[in-house]
Amino acid sequence: MNKLGLARGEVHLRVSAILVLVLTTCLVAFDTQTKVVFLSIEKKATYKDLGALKILVYVTSAAAGYNFLQLCKHSTWPRKNFQGSYMCKAWISFLLDQMGAYMVFGANTAAVGAAMLAITGSESFQWIKVCDRFTRFCVQVGGALLCGYVASMLMAIVSTISAYNVFRMYSPKWLLRLKTTSM
Template identity: 60%
Template sequence: MKMTMMESLKEARGEICLRLSAILVLVLTACLVAFDSQTKVILYITKKATYNDLEALKILVYVTSAAAVYNLLQICKHFVSGYSGGKYNGYLLYLAWLCFLLDQVGVYLTFGTNTAAAEAAAIALDGAKAMMWMKVCDKYRRFCVQIGVALLCGYVACIVMTVISCVSAYNLFRLYSSSSFLRLKATR
């Protein structure tokens, strides 16, 4: 069954909407973490809590920013392929594999860094008596609440990127014939 141009356009619009929502949530996560700070005066000493105090939060900002840029580049790819008029159909399979693998890497990196930041935030919340780390969230409550909201947004971004990865897998494997394992469909 040959896919019509209208069905292909609807799929591209759906993927663009998913990628735009992923960009929105990823940028929101990065901004909530990066711009969060709280200053307290403790015994005449001014102390400030920022995302730089915890290495996992710093890495979370970098990875979510990179994932947002990657999704923006994927949106640009749709616009370029729309204007090319099918000139690059010979590279479609390679591009589909590359997009599929990069989408997988993006999901795993985003989920991994978000989970590492959540673990570090849990230690900051409860402390670690064995290592004599004190509870940080008793002093910087607003900072910790905003980091918690950012981590929640990060997990929402992971879910959206997982759906994007499923769409990317569909776009890749529909290029292969269903009658034999990983054999390309005949082009007409």
């Protein structure tokens, strides 16, 4: 694959990741459901009721913003000069891509763990099964969590491309020279 095709692929993956991250954020942040608990007392379920969902909204929003900023780099970074500052920028981009992918995956996994408690409840803590009362809310959060995993996989693929961009700058002769031939 040539460099231009790889750059286009990275742009398409980043745009897809942004769209899925924004979808995840919107599905969780705008999901509410209200039920009447007793006579006129209402209980409203939102993402703010569960700390892991709140963190998921913040992390996916930040990851979408980061990927958008990375899209801007494609029009400003030089392509032919692999010396000095480009190498530093490539390493920073690679490390930030790694952090972003792991943060989205970790926040999504934490939200899944918290959602499982909402589905199953916990008799030892006397927690009720929230999803028995707020079914639509739980289904929408489940869809958002699925989108979050898709976004983390897209970001992992982008991180792989970043790794390729970093490690292609090093000479293969240098990498293959493990020991000297003089005896």
